[in-house]
Amino acid sequence: MKRLNVIFGIILVLFIFAYFRYSDGINRGFYFKYKEFIPEKLSFEKIVFIEDNFSLGDYSALFEAISGAEGSVALLMPQVFNIRVGDYLENIEPADIKKTQEEYREFSIKLAEARNILPVVFLSGESMNNNDIDLSSSAYFKSKETGLKLPVYSHARVKSRRLWMSVPDKGFYPDYSSYPREVPLFMDYKGSALANAAVEALRRYYKLPKSSVKITERRVEIGNIIKQQMLPGGTVMLYPVKSAPVIYTMKDMPPSGSPELRDKIIIISSTNVPRDAMLSMGACLFGIMESAFLKHNRAANYLAALLCCLLFLVFYLRLKPLYGAVLFVLSLVSALIICALLFSAGIYTEFAVIMAALTAPFTGVYYYRLAFMAAENKRRREALLRIVHPDEVGRYMKNSLDIKMKNTWIKAVAAYFIFEPGFAGNPENLKIVFETIRDIVYNKTKDFIITLSGTEEIAVILLTEKETRRFFEALIEIRENSGVGPFNVVLSSSEIYMHDFNGAVVFGDRNHGLAAECALMDKKRYIIVPEKDIQKYMGIIKFQKITGAGKTNLYNTAGIREDA
Known part of the structure; x- marks a missing residue:
């Protein structure tokens, strides 16, 4: 018995390790696999996407075009605060140095003067150096004042401090390399609560003062226009982008002052920024405007998993291994179907938790049952060898x-x-x-x-x-x-x-x-x-x-x- 318990302890440790190692991948796979089976939830009629490989000259022309977009706000996702003139001078001819310096100067001035362009700064979880910039002046609140356990970030990607100081307003967004399921509307940066760039863009879009943004009982309010409930960590659960929206380049984007750019939120990205980051920003903007986020209750999710675990534990204790295996397969298939139906209804469930809750009692019960059965068969075999051929x-x-x-x-x-x-x-x-x-x-x-x-x-x-x-x-x-x-x-x-x-x-x-x-x-x-x-x-x-x-x-x- 002691040996059985030791082996089961090892299995349990491996099971827990596998859960923490692979649960996120399982949940991501479920999230993206089943987006094909749900109706389109996102609409980007009020959002314009522009993506290109911008040069300094392109940026200046783009800023000028966006400045003429009446009633619009642009989110600039290329990390412009990481652009320094020296980066462009390394591989050019001496005769072009002065021209490049002039382009950078014009780029810096137009960015500083553009009042409807909001540069986005990417935040990451680990500090790369000891000279991280102070972002407290951009914060809406102290993190502890929100009453939320905000996700913590400690590094902002900023190289050009001169350009940083010249631009009064900035937006912030996590540094995503792939499409996120869950996005924070507020982030803890060294004790300060920084607003998601989508929140800041909407405040400017509706021409509201900074004081109009409030957090009340896990709900963010932007004036009397936006009231969006958040998850306990100050996050929201995005719908996946089922079909990619129209994405313009510099060549085919609508001209300045055209109706297509009027009263819109424009998301500008470059080929150096993951497209999923741009699309998630669009999904976040639409979700805030239309209260179109997936519902997710982690406590209810874990409670349902616990009840499933206990219920199937009772079943497995009563069933033979073969019938138990059939029930286990059917339970997984049923859980998959139920989670998919809930997903299509706008309720996100952590399939990995449910799968673990169904697997644990099956593994535990039949491990011991089969182990005892093997021991009993061994005893029977030894006894039979003494009395039959x-x-x-x-x-x-x-x-x-x-x-x-x-x-x-x-x-x-x-x-x-x-x-x-x-x-x-x-x-x-x-x-x-x-x-x-x-x-x-x-x-x-x-x-x-x-x-x-x-x-x-x-x-x-x-x-x-x-x-x-x-x-x-x-x-x-x-x-x-x-x-x-x-x-x-x-x-x-x-x-x-x-x-x-x-x-x-x-x-x-x-x-x-x-x-x-x-x-x-x-x-x-x-x-x-x-x-x-x-x-x-x-x-x-x-x-x-x-x-x-x-x-x-x-x-x-x-x-x-x-x-x-």
Whole structure:
């Protein structure tokens, strides 16, 4: 038992490790796989996407075009605060240096003067150096004032501090390399609560003051226009982008002042920024404007998982392994379908948690059950090897014959081989004689058991009367085998009761007294049949009366009747 518990402990540790290692990947796979089966939830009518590989000159032209977009706000996702003029001077001709310097100067001025362009700064979780810039002036609140456990970020990607100081307003966004499921609307940066760039863009889009942004009971409010409930960590769960929106380049973007750019939120990105970051920004903007986020209750998710775990634990404790395996597969398929239906209804479930809750009881219950079953089968096999031929062990176990025979009275023919005193004192000789008797009987009939019945006895019990003739043939063959003896065989047609005793199979015989009476007879290789059974075997064997056997009339088997 201790060994089983140690192995199960190792399995449990590996299970927990696998959960924390792969659960996010499983949830992501579920999230993106099933977006194809849900209706489109996102609409980007008020959002314009522009993506290109911008040069300094392109940025200046872009800023000028965006400045003419009436009523619009642009989110600039290329990390412009990481652009320094020196980065452009390394691989150009000396004659172009002055031109590049002028382009950078124009780029810096237009960015600083653009009032409807909001540069986005990417935040990451780990600081790369000790010179991180102070962002407290851009914060809306102190993190502790929000009452939320905000996700923590500690590094902002800013290289050009001069350009940073020249631009009054900035937006912030996590540095995503792939499409996120969950996005924070507020982030903890060294104790300050920084707003998501989408929140800042919407505040500017609706021309509201900074004081209009409030957090009340896990809900962000932007004036009286936006009221968006958040998850406990100040986050929201995005819908996946099912079909990519129209994404313009510099060449095909609408001209400045056109209706397509009027009263819009424009997201500008570059090919150096992951497209998923741009799309998630669009999904976040739309979600805030339309309250279109997936609902997610982690506590309810874990409670449902716990209830599933307990419910299926009860089922598995009652079911055989095969039925349990079928139920396990059906439960996983059902969970997959239910999670998909909930997902299409706007409710996100952590499929990995549900899968773990279904797997844990199945693994635990059947690990112990199969382990105990293996131990029991091993014990049964060892016990059977002591009473049946090795080639018959599999049949007995498959048909549970050993179990069916135990603890019940069965009609049988018992043959007791009674040897001279001291016979059992030689283990090697005992083993040889035992196996010789077993093998000879096995060549005639398969339905028998053999066991040491006493200190000087080996009992062979025929379990079916149909094989009586062949059983007698085996006994006669053993009598003629010079390697076995001296002995007498006493036959008893009786009822046998088999049971376990300290791991061994023992049996009781209603007529065992006959064998005890014959124990003192000279060992002349008699196959002794009592008078009461003569009529029963008369058609099978020839017999002769044994003289000097005392009060009981006993007969020796002389041979097999050929005409039988």
